[in-house]
Amino acid sequence: MSIFSGIWIPLVTPFQAGAVDHRALAALVARYRDAGVAGFAALGTTGEPAAMSDEEQDAVLATILRAAEGLPVIAGVSGNQTVAVRERVSWLGDRPIDGVLIAAPYYIRPSQAGIADYFSTLAEASAKPIVIYDIPYRTGVRIELDTLLALAAHPRIEAIKDCACSPETTLALILDGRLRVLAGNDDAMFTSMCMGGAGAIAATAHVRTERFVAMHRALARGDLEQGRAIYHELAPLLRALASEPNPAPVKAALAAEGWIANELRAPMMPASEALSRELAALLTV
Numbered sequence: 107m108s109i110f111s112g113i114w115i116p117l118v119t120p121f122q123a124g125a126v127d128h129r130a131l132a133a134l135v136a137r138y139r140d141a142g143v144a145g146f147a148a149l150g151t152t153g154e155p156a157a158m159s160d161e162e163q164d165a166v167l168a169t170i171l172r173a174a175e176g177l178p179v180i181a182g183v184s185g186n187q188t189v190a191v192r193e194r195v196s197w198l199g200d201r202p203i204d205g206v207l208i209a210a211p212y213y214i215r216p217s218q219a220g221i222a223d224y225f226s227t228l229a230e231a232s233a234k235p236i237v238i239y240d241i242p243y244r245t246g247v248r249i250e251l252d253t254l255l256a257l258a259a260h261p262r263i264e265a266i267k268d269c270a271c272s273p274e275t276t277l278a279l280i281l282d283g284r285l286r287v288l289a290g291n292d293d294a295m296f297t298s299m300c301m302g303g304a305g306a307i308a309a310t311a312h313v314r315t316e317r318f319v320a321m322h323r324a325l326a327r328g329d330l331e332q333g334r335a336i337y338h339e340l341a342p343l344l345r346a347l348a349s350e351p352n353p354a355p356v357k358a359a360l361a362a363e364g365w366i367a368n369e370l371r372a373p374m375m376p377a378s379e380a381l382s383r384e385l386a387a388l389l390t391v
């Protein structure tokens with residue numbers, strides 16, 4: 107049975123007075139463990155790895171692995187030089203992680219052949235399962251369906267974090283059946299899971315985590331009525347959490363609940379006062 111199903115948390119990195127707050131990070135992981143999540147994505151977009159040194163990233167990964175107490179952890183990797191990213195992927199192969207989450211090469215917009223070569227090279231170098239992170243609105247390049255289907259033949263490419271905003275692609279991948287499809291756009295998670303997707307890696311699930319887990323479980327057992335009712339209940343929160351750049355709203359919500367300081371590293375900015383007030387109000391309902 108694949109580990110790539112259920113609700114995964116792409117963890118924020120809490121900062122306090124400019125430094126990584128490892129205590130807050132470990133407390134968050136323990137809180138989500140108790141809430142029934144399936145696993146954690148460390149150093150995904152939400153974790154702000156682009157704002158951290160290599161040493162800070164490695165320390166964050168170590169804290170998450172310790173606090174996860176055996177729940178699966180995958181580590182995010184991004185870049186645009188195959189050789190450099192391959193080194194990182196090989197290094198991660200010796201860590202006690204359960205997979206590597208790899209985005210397409212950003213900014214340089216390679217051809218589909220270039221993208222296929224990139225992922226195949228990294229899959230060959232990896233000792234761990236690979237989750238393809240298809241997020242064209244961040245990388246600047248789409249991984250086309252034919253490319254994804256070709257990559258699915260590789261035994262170490264096991265899942266996709268699907269953020270392409272294409273229901274046709276999502277359905278085609280689910281019907282193909284070789285990659286586990288994890289929704290990566292939070293507003294698409296309900297439809298993806300209804301179509302047969304395996305779950306979600308969802309920043310919004312940092313709050314009301316138990317309800318996201320309950321929604322997934324309801325849909326996975328075919329209880330559409332209950333799954334839909336929970337989705338409707340979560341909808342105002344989902345909308346508010348997506349209304350400013352991730353992870354600012356999630357951090358504001360967690361700060362309102364007292365878990366972390368409301369701090370991001372520039373050029374990312376904390377959520378606006380108005381949104382912070384709205385989120386605090388939504389979380390008291």
Ligand SMILES: O=C(O)C1=N[C@H](C(=O)O)C[C@H](O)C1
Binds near residue numbers: 241291292309352
């Ligand atoms: O960090 C992630 O993984 C996620 N990234 C997406 C994004 O920031 O675009 C959102 C998703 O909820 C999780």
